[in-house]
Amino acid sequence: MSQPSSGPAAPDPPDTLVERVASRLPRLLPLALVPLATALLRAWDIVATGRSTGFSLRASFPVYRYDLWSFVDAPRGGGVTVSLPFGSLDPLPLLVPVLGAYVVVSGALSAGYFGSVAAAITTGRYDFAAAVRRFGVRFVLLEAFVVAALGALFLPLLLFPPLFVAAVLAALVVSYLYFPTVYVLALEDRGIASAARRARALVDDHRPLGFFLAVAVVTAVxxxxxxLLAHAGPGGAVAAAVVAAPLGLAFNVATALKVAEMAGIETVE
Structure with a gap:
């Protein structure tokens, strides 16, 4: 993928980011099939959401791949639910083979997705299959690492619930410090450790806290x-997944453009 340019990047005014995303989104719309697929794979949550009433208020920070579940919290009962930005903390009764399959499938989809977004904004072209071949192993390993890290962080809460606040704060801090990692990995074709170090350096240098918080606010809105659409019956839940797919793609493209700007990587229209 692209390497950082030799000279300093001339950052665009912040208010042009929406226009930059809008100009690129139409030719990237086929990639919305990825967040649509990841949303529909949670079939039981689709059914439960469609059968429940009320609405969810969910804010999602720019950490990973957006889909319906970045905007809607699967119901744990009726009424209004409020979800944390980095996802549900409820333990899932997943067997090891099922979890392993999820890591492989999700990692491969992420490789094609983020690799294609990176290629599209830097070259104007993308090849999903080629991105899977190029980044697949790295994204599967990254996915496995994240799953293991989340388990190590939150499973102790089952035994020591008072640690909940500390765990939430720790997750928020780590999310902010390393949110550019998946984008840097694809934009600069780095290994996982190198991408994480580069992401941390970019956050230190540019301090994009305003962007990080703004994304959470806009996703909450x-x-x-x-x-509301997702809770309007089973058909509404499926329709909400369809609506959320290009919306999630737009948030991922916006974050990719922001990270490219921070890294001094030239992008194309």
Whole structure:
């Protein structure tokens, strides 16, 4: 993928980011099939959401791949639910083979997805299959690492619930410090450790806290109409997944453009 340019990047005014995303989104729309697929794979949550009433208020920081569940919290009962930005903390009764299959499938989809977004914004072209071949192993390993890290962080809460606040704060800090990792990995074709170090350096240098928080606020605003649609019956839940797919793609493209700007990587229209 692209390497950082030799000279300093001339950052665009912040208010042009929406326009930059809008100009690129139409030719990237086929990639919305990825967040649609990841949303529909949670079939039981689709059914439960469609059968429940109320709405979800969910804010999602720019950490990973957006889909319906970045805007809607699967119900744990009726009424209004509020979800944390980095996802549900409820333990899932997943067997090791099922979890392993999830890591492989999700990692491969992420490789094609983020690799294609990176190629599209830097060259104007993308090849999903080629991105899977190029980045697949790295994204599967990254996915496995994240799953293991989340388990190590949150499973102790079952035994020591008072640690919940500390765990939430730790997750928020780590999310902020390393959110560019998946984008840097694809944009600069780095290994996982190198991408993480580069992401940390970019955050230190550019301090994108405003962008990080703004994404959470905008996703929370978007979550209200999306969740109202999702709770309007089984058909509404599927329709919400369809609506959320290009919306999630837009957030990922916006974050990729932001990281490219921070890294001094030239992008194309």
């Amino acid at each position: 978007c979550s209200v109409p999306v969740s």
